Amino acid sequence: MKRLSTEQLLSINKFSVDDEAKHIILDRQICGRCESKPCRFACPAGLYSIKDGEISFDPVGCLECGTCRVVCSHPGAITWQYPRGGFGVIYRYG
């Protein structure tokens, strides 16, 4: 089978995107003090990336697993909620 990128894998999934509310919010100051930034690698959807020297999170494609919340060792850096009711990933197989 052809190797698939994480973006390609996510594009196969069904999502109901919430344009109004972001369910995961980062604290720039606290994240700025974090050197290892394990969220960059641990997120199974690869949604954490460095932009203009700062870590940023893209909520579209989130699989809602909670890995980023667990691997983050800086309290307050990630304000984590599930997406609002009915929004987010819709697993058709699971």
Added chain:
Amino acid sequence: MAAEKFTTIIIGAGPAGSTAAYLLAKAGLDVLLIERGESPGSKNMFGGRMYSFALNRIIPNFWEEAPLERPVVRETVTMIAGDKSISLTFQEDNWATPPYHSFTLLRAEFDAWLASKAEEAGAMLACNIRVDDVLLENGRVVGVRAGDDELLADVVIAADGANSLITEKAGLRPRLSPRQVATGVKQVIELPAETISQRFQLTGNNGAAHLFVGSCTRGIQGGGFLYTNKNSVSLGLVINAAELQRYPYQISELLEDFKAQPFIAPLIEGGRVAEYSAHLVPEAGLHMMPRLVGNGILVVGDAAGFVLNLGYLVRGMDLAIGSGEAAAQAVMEAKARHDFSQRGLSVYQDILKKSFVWRDLDFYHQVPHFLENQRLYRLYPQLATGIAAEMFTVSDAPPVHLLGKIMAQIKKYQISLTQLASDAWKGGRVL
């Protein structure tokens, strides 16, 4: 708006929540089952297999109506070291006849079916609702808040999964630590049913379960899995979150590497990826258990950490169903005594401790610690495949007896015999 009051509000229509809802509704209690997905199961994923006995107690002969994939007749465990692998396979064809030992299944369909059984029994199912918090009155949980809505209940059951925010908000558990959970990722890969049966050498609709350990996780704590469904296979990896915190590995890339391995690639060749999913898996068993009972609240299923990973076998749904059953019984007893306080609900723990859920988690309580042993994921797969390679290799070199081959490999990997004996002894005792 005057708030409506239920006897029980259950947060999460997974197997634990829906089992509790089904039993309570059947007993005539008014139950509200809240699900944040657009339908039950649409937020859920797991590896791929449910052991049957727990649900068969609740819904006898459930296989006659439940959406299931294949009854599993073959178990395989494989150790991988680079391009070498060694497997142990066990097959029991009797498992394909009632009462079917275990089934592979897909959660979107299955969870929706189980929740529909609760609805048929009289539970009210409300989807598309995210519960934001519990409502407290004088230190007691009296309901839930969802956005601007407040819903009241005598008792709330937290069945909101491994990453349970409700148990944290209700003060029953601190934040999860990375050691306590793993991240599981899975691809559902579609293939024609006959192709699956042929490639896996299965008769008819029989299924296979396959676990992997070793270089599929680059030798860090975790493993791989493969389950055959009817028209697809579920292929994935599970890696401890503390390891994901430590190593710069992208788990989705590791899964792509795994798919390309020579012992996987031919099995999925020509398949079409239909879904990529991820979920946390509780790993610490009783060591990560929250307080199961609070004032007006109970915790069940993954939210309570009820998963059992023995390395060669993984259980979750049967424990979820068993804990949902125990919670339902506890609520009925509390209702009969009109006491939903922490004291009145503490009967949940008593019922649970007499059930298979607690018995089995307690029996294997030393396993999570045993599985933290790094040698299981790198060194021992190297040793086992190394010995096998020596056994099966024929060349012009002078022959060596089996014991000599084993000792040569032990020496090659600089394994201490005392260490090996101690690990084997511990494994034998705790597993």
